[in-house]
Amino acid sequence: MFTKLEHVALSVKDIERSIEFYRDVIGFEVKMRLEPDPKLPQEKVVALKGAAPRIAHLYLGGFMLELFQYLSPVGRPIPEDFTQADNGFTHISLTSTDTRADYKYLVEKGVEFLSEPTEFRPGVWICFFKGPDGEIVEVRQT
Template sequence: MQAQWHHVGISVADLERALHFYRDLLGFEVVWDHPQRGGPEMAKVVGLEDVKAHMVMLKGYGTHIELFDYLSPKGKAVGSGRQCDYGLIHFALTVTGLQELYDRLVAEGVEFNCPPQVLRPGVLATYMKDPEGVTIELVEYSEGA
């Protein structure tokens, strides 16, 4: 069996706000946009009855992100205190020019835990939140790190 990483799925309350963040601020590209997906097969796969969602697949940074705006059933916020809770706590994007990206995103109102920090020689990183409170690590590796 062969397997490889494909995407992260994120449920969002405001699809336009999420698209602005991922597409316009971070530079992800829209691969496809399905305004209303559902049906019995999807209901079985996601484990929800009478499911309908506006779904958008984005690509960038060597990965994909699938945004779900559930039309039925509607989702609820899980809160911002999820960093140490069990389950997915963050995903990371490798970038170049981290300080410049950080400065641009801060100017756009993006919430960061701190400015970029040297974690060890050759590794600069910081955590930020997307509009739904999902933690994203931005990390820059110097040559040889």
């Protein structure tokens, strides 16, 4: 029986840039890093011939964000016209104690927002921004 969501994985173009963003700007803690290792069964596990990823496990509030940078095969970027209506996982969400303050902080850091903090329903404030590779991240205060 399943008991919880373990983690979400994000494939990125530049793992160092993404680690810097999620660690230094958002506040995740890097707990593990792996470089491509031919002894690991990556190709078999992810069903990609020649798979050679760099991997980082980042934690925030007990949640793991797993970053992958595939050196081989090289991944395709998120399409410029990607929207939350497109099929597949559309965003990750971060819990905030003050969405408006976090919005202001991230804007000062140059983060691109899709929306300003909005009271979605009484007592629930949300907004969305783009991460380093165009991935969509929600900030949610309840």
